[in-house]
Amino acid sequence: MTGFTDDRRKVIGILALQGAFAEHRTALEKLSCHRRLEVILVKTIEDLSRCDALIIPGGESTTIALLARISGLLDPLRQFVKVKPVWGTCAGAILLSQVVENGKKGGQELLGGMDITIARNGWGSQLESFEAELDVQGLNDPKRPFKGIFIRAPVVLKLHQSSEDHPIQVIAQLASELLPPSFDSSDHSDEPKNFVALRQGLHFLTTFHPELTDDNRFHDYFVRECVLGRS
Numbered sequence: 001m002t003g004f005t006d007d008r009r010k011v012i013g014i015l016a017l018q019g020a021f022a023e024h025r026t027a028l029e030k031l032s033c034h035r036r037l038e039v040i041l042v043k044t045i046e047d048l049s050r051c052d053a054l055i056i057p058g059g060e061s062t063t064i065a066l067l068a069r070i071s072g073l074l075d076p077l078r079q080f081v082k083v084k085p086v087w088g089t090c091a092g093a094i095l096l097s098q099v100v101e102n103g104k105k106g107g108q109e110l111l112g113g114m115d116i117t118i119a120r121n122g123w124g125s126q127l128e129s130f131e132a133e134l135d136v137q138g139l140n141d142p143k144r145p146f147k148g149i150f151i152r153a154p155v156v157l158k159l160h161q162s163s164e165d166h167p168i169q170v171i172a173q174l175a176s177e178l179l180p181p182s183f184d185s186s187d188h189s190d191e192p193k194n195f196v197a198l199r200q201g202l203h204f205l206t207t208f209h210p211e212l213t214d215d216n217r218f219h220d221y222f223v224r225e226c227v228l229g230r231s
């Protein structure tokens with residue numbers, strides 16, 4: 001609503017079915033603006049209904065989706081994604097994607113939200129886990145690189161055509177020379193395999209784990225741009 005100021009603290013939920021949810025809570029609590037936030041762990045439909053925004057942590061996307069179905073959260077989460085800001089990290093990024101490749105045999109349930117195709121475990125067994133400095137032009141203090149921690153991370157394969165209202169913005173990239181050999185220049189397509197943090201409209205995804213570092217610039221970005229910036 002134009003001109004409306006909301007003095008209530010924003011409630012940020014962290015989906016707490018499986019994975020690195022506790023680390024996200026710690027990172028949010030260290031933000032300078034944390035007094036404007038209430039951070040809650042989300043395990044039930046009632047928890048979700050209190051949230052103004054949600055973080056879906058890393059872990060195992062198939063397990064998180066299964067537990068969401070069992071706890072009756074899957075459809076409420078799909079509704080939530082349509083109207084409120086969501087940040088997905090790693091497994092959470094997979095859940096936020098529209099299409100997954102290399103998903104679980106027999107199919108894998110997604111929430112959608114970001115118009116992209118993502119490859120689960122996209123780095124393969126060769127580079128299951130690695131750390132790399134990221135170019136973070138979309139963050140505060142952009143000249144300072146960010147240590148990206150990638151753990152069986154997904155790879156963004158394709159940005160789908162998105163409407164002018166909701167363009168996809170690249171927030172962080174991995175230097176091309178850090179891509180595994182299977183992604184080198186022999187692949188002449190312009191698919192964006194080095195895009196590791198993207199924003200589209202309300203939503204934000206990182207294919208790595210900012211919550212496992214002491215650098216909370218991605219948490220600051222999500223809160224500032226997607227949550228508080230909307231009041």
Ligand SMILES: NC(=O)CC[C@H](N)C(=O)O
Nearest residue numbers: 058059060061090091152
């Ligand atoms: N660190 C992670 O979140 C790993 C994601 C995991 N490979 C999945 O499919 O969900």
